[in-house]
Amino acid sequence: MRPVRPLLHSRRTLLAASAGTLLVPGPAAYAMSTAHAATPGAVAPHLPSAAAPADEEALLARAARMLAGDGYDPADPDFAAALADLDAEARRWWDTLDRSAGRTALWPDLAPVADAGNFGQCYPRLRTLATAWTAPGTSFTGRADVAAALLDALRFLHAEAYHPGRTETGNWWFWEIGAPRALLDCCVLLRAALPAADLAAYLATVDRFVPDPDRRTNSPALSETGANRADKCVIVALRGLLGRSPEKTALARDGLSDVRDGGRNSLFQYVTSGDGFYRDGSFVQHGSVAYTGTYGAVLLAAAGQLTALLAGSAWAVTDPARTVLFDAVERSFAPVITDGLMMDAVRGRAISRERAPDHVDGALAVSYILQLAEAAPAAQAARWHAAAKGWIARQTAYPYLSLVGLPHVQRAKAVLADPAVPAAPPLTGHHCFAAMERVVHRRPGWTYALSLSSRRVAAYEAGNGENARGWYTGDGMGYLYLPGDHGQFGDAFWPTVNAYRLPGTTVDTRPRADLGSVWTEFRPANEVSGGAVLHGRYGAAAFELRADGSSLRARKSWFFLDDAVVALGADITADDGRVIETTVENRGLGGDGEPAFVVNGRRQPAGTDGERDFGRARWAHLEGVGGYVFLDAGPGAGGGTVLRTLREERTGAWRDINTGADTGGSTTPYTRRYLTLWLDHGTSPAGARYAYALLPTASRAATAAWAARGRVRVAANDAAAQAVEVHRLGLTAAHFWTAATAAGIRSDGPATVLLRRHGDAVSLAVSDPGHAATEVRLELPLRIRAVTSADPTVTVTPGRRGRVTVRVAGSRGATHRAELR
Numbered sequence: 056m057r058p059v060r061p062l063l064h065s066r067r068t069l070l071a072a073s074a075g076t077l078l079v080p081g082p083a084a085y086a087m088s089t090a091h092a093a094t095p096g097a098v099a100p101h102l103p104s105a106a107a108p109a110d111e112e113a114l115l116a117r118a119a120r121m122l123a124g125d126g127y128d129p130a131d132p133d134f135a136a137a138l139a140d141l142d143a144e145a146r147r148w149w150d151t152l153d154r155s156a157g158r159t160a161l162w163p164d165l166a167p168v169a170d171a172g173n174f175g176q177c178y179p180r181l182r183t184l185a186t187a188w189t190a191p192g193t194s195f196t197g198r199a200d201v202a203a204a205l206l207d208a209l210r211f212l213h214a215e216a217y218h219p220g221r222t223e224t225g226n227w228w229f230w231e232i233g234a235p236r237a238l239l240d241c242c243v244l245l246r247a248a249l250p251a252a253d254l255a256a257y258l259a260t261v262d263r264f265v266p267d268p269d270r271r272t273n274s275p276a277l278s279e280t281g282a283n284r285a286d287k288c289v290i291v292a293l294r295g296l297l298g299r300s301p302e303k304t305a306l307a308r309d310g311l312s313d314v315r316d317g318g319r320n321s322l323f324q325y326v327t328s329g330d331g332f333y334r335d336g337s338f339v340q341h342g343s344v345a346y347t348g349t350y351g352a353v354l355l356a357a358a359g360q361l362t363a364l365l366a367g368s369a370w371a372v373t374d375p376a377r378t379v380l381f382d383a384v385e386r387s388f389a390p391v392i393t394d395g396l397m398m399d400a401v402r403g404r405a406i407s408r409e410r411a412p413d414h415v416d417g418a419l420a421v422s423y424i425l426q427l428a429e430a431a432p433a434a435q436a437a438r439w440h441a442a443a444k445g446w447i448a449r450q451t452a453y454p455y456l457s458l459v460g461l462p463h464v465q466r467a468k469a470v471l472a473d474p475a476v477p478a479a480p481p482l483t484g485h486h487c488f489a490a491m492e493r494v495v496h497r498r499p500g501w502t503y504a505l506s507l508s509s510r511r512v513a514a515y516e517a518g519n520g521e522n523a524r525g526w527y528t529g530d531g532m533g534y535l536y537l538p539g540d541h542g543q544f545g546d547a548f549w550p551t552v553n554a555y556r557l558p559g560t561t562v563d564t565r566p567r568a569d570l571g572s573v574w575t576e577f578r579p580a581n582e583v584s585g586g587a588v589l590h591g592r593y594g595a596a597a598f599e600l601r602a603d604g605s606s607l608r609a610r611k612s613w614f615f616l617d618d619a620v621v622a623l624g625a626d627i628t629a630d631d632g633r634v635i636e637t638t639v640e641n642r643g644l645g646g647d648g649e650p651a652f653v654v655n656g657r658r659q660p661a662g663t664d665g666e667r668d669f670g671r672a673r674w675a676h677l678e679g680v681g682g683y684v685f686l687d688a689g690p691g692a693g694g695g696t697v698l699r700t701l702r703e704e705r706t707g708a709w710r711d712i713n714t715g716a717d718t719g720g721s722t723t724p725y726t727r728r729y730l731t732l733w734l735d736h737g738t739s740p741a742g743a744r745y746a747y748a749l750l751p752t753a754s755r756a757a758t759a760a761w762a763a764r765g766r767v768r769v770a771a772n773d774a775a776a777q778a779v780e781v782h783r784l785g786l787t788a789a790h791f792w793t794a795a796t797a798a799g800i801r802s803d804g805p806a807t808v809l810l811r812r813h814g815d816a817v818s819l820a821v822s823d824p825g826h827a828a829t830e831v832r833l834e835l836p837l838r839i840r841a842v843t844s845a846d847p848t849v850t851v852t853p854g855r856r857g858r859v860t861v862r863v864a865g866s867r868g869a870t871h872r873a874e875l876r
Contacts (some may be wrong), residue, residue: 056581057319059108060471065098066469071087071791072586075872081817082743083272086255095146102595104193105197107173110368110369110428111299111304113245113294113368114242114296114364114365114368115246115296115297115430115737117363117364118243118293118296118364119189119243119244119246119464121360121364122182122186122189122240122243122244122462123186123189123190123244123461123498124190124460124461124462124464124465125191126465127191127461127465129191129192131468133456133464133468134192134461134465135192135455136457136463136709137456137459137460137464138190138192138193138461141183141186141187141190141193141460141461142187142193142194143194143217144183144186144187145186145187145193146194147583147827148162148180148181149184149195149201149204151783152165152184152204152208154204158211159215160173161177161181161208161211161212162177162180162274164487165177167218167387168211168212168215169215169216169228170225170782171223171224171225171226171230171234171535172225172226172229172716172717173216173716174212174216174217174229174234175226175228175229175230175233175234175716175717176204176716176717177208177212177216178217178233178234178237178238178241179233179237180214181208181209181237181241182237182240182241184201184204184205184659184860185205185240185241185244186243186244186501186810187201188201188202188205188244188245189244190293190461193224195482195495197526202245202248202721204243205241205248206245206248206250206253207590208240209238209253209257212480213253213256213257213260217230217234217238217260218256218258218260218263219260219262219263223264223272223273226519226574227271227272227273227717229272230264230273230736231264231265231271231272231287232265232283232286232290233717234264234285235260235261235264235265235290235294236262236286236289236290238260239257239261239290239293239294239297240293240311242254242257242293242297243293243297244515244593246297254297254298255298258294258298261290261294262294265287265291265294266289267286267287267291267306267310267315268287268288268290268291268307269284269287269304269310269313269315269316270319271283273479278332279320279575279720280320280329280331280340281322281330281331281339281340281350281354282330282340282346282350282351282353282354282357284311284313284320284322284644285311285322285353285354285356285357285358285361285448286309286353286357287305287310288308288310288311288357288358288361289307289357289360289361289364290307291303291304291306291307291310292304292307292308292361292364292365292370294307295307301369301370303355304365304370304604304796305370307361307370308361308370308372310367311358311361311372311377312374312376313372314591316805321374321376322354322358322379322380323350323374323376323377323378323379323380324379325379326339326646327867328729329342330342332351332379332383332386332387333488333490333491335487335488335489335490335869336383336386336387336390336486336488337387337488337489337490337491338350338351338354338383338387338401338875339489339490339491339512340403340438341516341575341576342417342576343387343511343512343578344403344512344513344516345400345401345403345491345492345493345506345512345577346401346402346690347387347388347401347403347491348391348392348397348398348399348401348402348403348416348420349402349403349405350403351383351387351388351401352388352397352407352416352420352423353422355380355383355384355388355423355424355427356419356423356426358377358380359380359423359426359427359430360426362377362380362427362430363426363430363841366430366442380427380429381431381432381435384424384427384431384435384439385435385438385439385825387747388420388424389482390482390484390486390495390497391493391495391504392417392420392421392446393451393481393497393502393536394446394450394481394536394538394541395414395417395418395421395446395447395450395453395455395541396413396417396536396541396544396545397413397414397416397417397419397420397450398413398495398504398534398536399413399504399534399544400493400504400505400506400532400534401493402416402464403516403522404515404516404517404518404521404522404525405521406522406525406528406544406549407519407521407522407523407525407549407709407712407713407718407720408414408713408715408718408720409550409709409713409718409720409721410718411718412544412546413448413543413544413545414452414453414458414541414545415458416463417446417450417573418450418453418455418458418459418463419459420770421443421446421447421455421467422459422463422466422467422587423444424439424442424443424708425439425440425463425466425467425470426466427439428440428443437476438479440473440476441476441477441478441479442471442479443467443470444470444471444476444477444479445478445479445481447467447471447479448478449481449538450541451539451541452541452542453541453545455467458466477705478830481497481499481502482497483497483498483499483592484497484591484592485588485589485592485593485594485615487585487586487587487594487596487606487824487870488586489586489824489867489868489869490867490868491512492503492506492507492508492509492512492529492584492585492868493506493507494507494586494594494596494613494615496594496615496620496843498618498751499876500537500538500619500751500752501535501536501537501538501681501752502535502536503533503534503535503536503620503749503751504533504534504536505531505532505533505534505559505596505613505668506528506530506531506532506533506599507529507530507531507584507596507598508530508579508581509527509578509579509580509581509582509583509584509585510578510579510580510581510582511578511584511826512529512578512584512597513529513576513577513578513679514527514528514529514530514577514578514579514603515527515528515529515570515575515576515577516575516576517570517571517574517575518572518573518574518575518576519572519574519716520571520572520714520715520716520718520719521712521713521715521718522712522713523569523570523571523711523712523713523714524549524554524567524569524570524711524712525554526554526555526567526568526570526603527554527555527557527560527562527673528557528562530557530561530562530598530600530602531556531559531560531561531598531600531611532558532559532560532747533558533559533613533620533622534558535642535680535681535749535751536602537556537679537680537751537752540645540679540680540692542643543642543643545599545711546727547641547684547707547709547725547727548643548727549712550708550709550711550712550725550843551705551707551726551727551729552641552643552721552727552729553641553645553705553723553729553731554567555567555636556636556638556641556731556733557638557641558638558639558640558641558642559613559622559638560637561600561607561609561611561624561627561635561636561637561638561736562602562607562635562636562637562638563602563605563607563629563631563633563635564633564634564636564662564768564838565604565605565631565633568601569712570681572714574771577603579600579601579602579603580601581598581599581600581601582599582825583597583599583792583805583822583824583825583865584596584597584598584599584824584825585807585822585826585868586613586790586807586822586824587807587808587820587822587824587870588809588820588870589786589809589811589818589819589820589823589870590635590811590818590820592617593615593616593617593784593786593788593809594613594614594615594809595612595613595614595615595788595789595808595809596612596613596615596790596824597610597611597612597613597777597792597824598612598652599611599788599792600613602629604781605629605631605633606628606629606631607627607628607631607635608626608627608628608629609624609625609626609627609630610622610624610625610626610774610777611623611625611793612624612790614767614779615787616781616784616786617784618750618751618753618761619748619749619750619751619761619767620748620749620751620767621686621746621747621748621749621764621767621779622639622743622745622746622748622749623682623744623745623769623772623777623779624637624743624744624746624772625742625747625772625773625774625777625779626742626744626773626774627736627740627742627743627744627745628740628741628742628743629739629740630752630845632738632739633738633739634735634736634737634738635735635736635737635738635740635743636733636734636735636736636741637733637734637736637745638731638732638733639683639698639732639733639734639747639749640677640680640683640730640731640732640749641729641731641732642677642680642729642730642731643727643728643729644670644702644727644728644729644730645728647781649661649662650677650678650679650680650730651676651678652675652676652677652678652700652702652730653675653676653677653755654669654672654674654675654698654700655669655672655673655674655675656696656759657673659700661702665701665702665703666699666700667699667700667701668697668698668699668700669695669697669698669699669700670695670697671695671696671697672685672695672696672697672698673685673695673696674758674759674761674762675698675700675758675763676753676754676758676759677730678755678756680751680752681749681750681751681752681753681758682750682753682754682755682757682758682761682762683732683747683748683749683750683758684748684750684758684761684762685698685746685747686745686748686767686769687744687745687746687747687769687772696745696747697734697735698733698734699732699733699734699735700730700731700732700733701729701730701731702728702729702731703728703729703731704726704727704728704729705726705727705728705729706724706725706726707724707725708720708721708722708723708724708725709721709723709725710722727788742774744772744773746772748761748767749770758799761805766781766783767779767780767781768780768781768782769789770789770797770798771797771798773788774792775791775792775793775794775795775797776788776789776790776791776792776793776795776796776797776802777790777792777797778790778798778800780798783813784811785811785813786809786810786811787799787800787808787809787810787811788808788809788810789802789807789808789809790806790807790808790824791804791805791806791808791817791822792805792870793805796817799835799836799837800833800834800835800836801833801834802831802832802833803832803833804828804831804832805823805824805825805827805828805831806821806822806823806828806831806833806861806863807821807823808820808821808833809825810835812875815876816843816874816875816876817835817837817839817857817874817875817876818872818873818874818875819835819849819859819872819873819874819875820870820872821833821849821859821861821863821870821871821872822863822866822869822870822871823863823866823868824868826868828863828864829862829863829864830860830861830862830863830864831861831863832858832859832860832861833858833859833860833861834856834857834858834859835856835857835858835859836856837856837857838853838855838856838857839851839852839853839854839857839873839875839876840853840875841853841872841876842873842874842875843875843876844873844874844875845872845873845874845875846871846872847870848861848866848871849861849862849871849872849873850862851873851875859873
């Protein structure tokens with residue numbers, strides 16, 4: 056069964072979907088001015104804002120094409136499918152639209168209509184109908200009765216719900232972004248039939264609630280940042296074009312660069328705190344939430360759209376710093392897209408949205424990248440086309456062309472059909488996004504993402520009824536992505552998984568109350584959260600767990616290798632009288648078959664047979680996923696780890712975790728099968744520990760061999776240091792929690808260190824994931840004769856035991872590197 060094309064979905068991606076249905080003009084439209092050189096810290100001037108009415112009408116026609124497409128063949132199977140989905144969605148709203156004279160609402164489920172959450176959803180439904188009225192090839196195309204009903208519905212909303220005389224109540228977003236954007240899109244599509252008096256009334260409403268893109272109307276002292284600013288720039292631009300107001304259109308363009316405030320909130324800059332893109336590829340919104348996959352994508356969509364919309368006009372975006380947006384494609388987005396999926400680790404509370412799973416947000420991000428490619432330098436655009444072709448080709452479970460609207464289909468088909476565009480293979484490499492405390496490890500055949508948190512980065516965000524059970528998503532949760540298993544996190548994972556047992560987390564088993572409609576952004580008290588990367592291939596990460604509402608404390612580290620992720624936990628301590636657990640795995644088993652599960656070489660019974668305990672587990676293997684090797688028996692384990700397992704069926708509904716006004720899930724029950732592996736640290740443990748390796752895609756035989764041969768040696772795992780050695784790689788990876796010596800490396804304080812010897816060369820990577828030190832001083836367990844290259848922050852004293860000083864002050868968890876011999 057082909058997935059339903061998400062014409063309208065989540066609150067945030069609702070707007071993104073609209074902005075994303077873009078048909079961008081060809082490269083000739085992007086004649087960029089070269090008259091202005093970039094000056095550090097300066098806001099580049101733009102072209103004059105004077106324009107003739109003909110220019111504005113041409114841009115409005117372009118905007119309409121961006122929404123509804125144009126010039127495609129309705130008989131082409133891919134376009135026919137997109138048209139059928141658009142027609143079906145429009146039919147749903149048309150058949151239920153109350154068109155009676157005495158109506159009090161447009162749709163019965165959106166009453167009372169004066170509530171922001173209700174009128175805020177009415178406008179997108181009308182936009183869908185207007186799109187179907189405009190797009191060639193639907194059953195609504197050009198129909199007079201549809202146009203009349205749309206005009207009447209817009210008048211009704213203006214009279215009863217959204218007009219200049221009202222005061223904002225409820226969620227500000229509906230008033231200042233959601234409703235005005237959808238309203239103006241309707242005006243663009245219906246402009247030939249829209250009476251001038253009606254248009255003037257609607258523009259006056261927009262002027263009331265979105266007078267400029269720079270300020271929050273209901274809180275004028277608050278400057279807009281990140282995705283919210285980008286959204287408002289598009290709104291003000293459309294208002295300027297529709298109202299023939301060159302000044303408004305210029306204000307929108309200048310809002311991208313924040314000309315009003317001297318570039319302080321420019322979208323074309325790297326930030327060092329708060330919302331926006333960071334040089335390390337991180338994207339943050341709401342001050343502390345890792346949000347590349349939702350708010351970051353909205354920014355990419357909106358800023359890219361405005362650049363495309365205004366290209367070649369008197370208001371063209373010419374700020375040389377717009378290259379920040381171009382660079383974000385490969386620096387920020389590509390590492391967190393795997394086989395067309397957007398990683399849940401960077402989607403925040405959007406993981407709870409039934410209509411916006413990872414494959415939908417992934418498809419939208421790919422669409423925005425293809426959109427932006429039309430304005431990018433040729434070399435970058437060529438790389439993005441190849442990347443997109445690869446993402447689309449590998450996404451077989453949820454085909455891209457079945458997920459996006461007409462203009463996206465049109466653009467993607469052009470790329471897919473171009474023999475000069477190769478399909479790029481999946482990325483490999485290790486990425487440590489220090490500013491948002493996310494780690495992504497990409498190897499041939501698998502990808503692992505890790506979510507951390509601290510006093511700087513939120514462990515979770517909940518609000519507006521969303522993400523009711525996101526308690527542990529930022530406490531070291533690991534996401535394993537495998538080819539052919541594209542539904543692992545997108546197929547009703549979040550409403551059915553045991554939210555107390557997320558892979559990689561150590562938790563207090565206390566009962567938790569669902570997070571309600573009150574806005575909650577939890578940042579734990581710990582400092583250490585982050586890691587280091589060596590040669591873009593190997594990594595280490597550390598996380599000091601300080602649990603929410605519990606005395607639980609733990610020191611956790613992960614080491615990322617070619618074929619494994621090694622996880623260590625130490626100093627696991629609590630005194631609340633409750634059981635503490637570490638979850639090794641909690642894997643959805645899919646809908647068909649019964650994958651074999653083996654412990655210590657013995658296959659376990661299939662079926663949902665309840666809990667099982669293995670007192671001396673050395674290794675385990677799950678068919679189709681990989682192996683698990685237990686490296687540290689711990690006190691009294693007698694030659695193995697005490698492993699607990701559970702095969703079970705779990706049932707839940709999206710409504711259980713999201714009751715949002717426009718994103719609330721259905722009450723439809725979903726049942727999914729899971730295999731859970733966990734370690735029980737007992738009641739109120741004192742100094743408990745664990746050590747295990749995850750071997751993605753490894754066979755049963757390879758897992759047994761890995762366990763028998765001791766491919767990784769745990770050199771330290773206590774409150775002072777955690778370290779592993781991989782002799783065949785010459786690699787030592789460690790995190791020091793305090794001054795200590797581990798695997799021969801001596802550190803004078805907290806630091807993450809990777810050291811690799813290969814021949815006569817020595818490579819070193821160091822970071823301060825606590826963001827608190829001034830210097831890190833190391834003594835290495837080998838002779839250093841000279842420095843081949845080093846970052847300016849690294850000073851090396853050669854000798855029998857080389858000494859290294861790394862100035863980490865102000866580096867915000869970044870990796871410092873040196874090549875030695």
